[in-house]
Amino acid sequence: MHSSELEPAHQQECCCLVPSGCSKTLMARPVASEAGLNFLAVKCPELFSKWVDESEKAVRSLFAKARANAPSVIFFDEIDNLVVIRGKESDGVSVADRVMSQLLVELDGLHGRVNVTVIAATNRPDKIDPALLRPGWFDRLLYVGPPSETDRVDVFHVHLRKMPCGFDVDVSELAHLTEGCTGADISSICREAAISAIEENLNCSEVKMEH
CATH class of the missing domain: 3.40.50.300 (P-loop containing nucleotide triphosphate hydrolases)
Incomplete structure (x- = not known):
């Protein structure tokens, strides 16, 4: 514009x-x-x-x-x-x-x-x-509806760029699994994954796909 x-x-x-x-x-x-x-x-x-x-x-x-x-x-x-x-x-x-x-x-x-x-x-x-x-x-x-799968890939990259992730973290797979999720939902998923990793091991150095 x-x-x-x-x-x-x-x-x-x-x-x-x-x-x-x-x-x-x-x-x-x-x-x-x-x-x-x-x-x-x-x-x-x-x-x-x-x-x-x-x-x-x-x-x-x-x-x-x-x-x-x-x-x-x-x-x-x-x-x-x-x-x-x-x-x-x-x-x-x-x-x-x-x-x-x-x-x-x-x-x-x-x-x-x-x-x-x-x-x-x-x-x-x-x-x-x-x-x-x-x-x-x-x-x-x-x-303006929920983000498409391609957009969800971008949103995941935004929220994960400052988070140490393991080599097994597949952003494309995450985007595929989160059909219908909003940007706020994806932000929450990434935040909960980090909490899950810390709860599993206080000294963890990365977030894995399982989290």
Whole structure:
């Protein structure tokens, strides 16, 4: 992706639908890096406040900061915590409803949102208000599934490169045996293998295939 692709006339928002553990957060930062843009990462639960109007103010401040540092990318992690389906509260307008409305205002560009691209990630698309997914706001939905066998080989190499492994450790075989595993699962497998080796022998010098 190049910065020219993010001009206002062609600007699109993107929502990545990613199963848990598939590195949705890690994929967002290279988008800004490749395009040479400033990157603002937000964990959506952190935007909520118990004080009246503070949550909406946090959203306004975020977009103001993005405009001040344009061209920029705003990345909403776990956006399902921020844009839940409206109208579920029976005691008036909830904080979540107000935050959702403020976000829609900002995405609608009423305050001159120029050279600001928004990316969001979620593993619970069923919790997102349908209004946010209509054309004009989040125009593009991308599903990122678990890594393929070839990708799992690369992921194993990443997690094993600093781990002393025996000559019998076959990364290709490990990738074949871990069909359906996510990057987080593979990280856990490598970590547990190291623990297993230590439990077997505190003085062990390498992790073997059996571990």
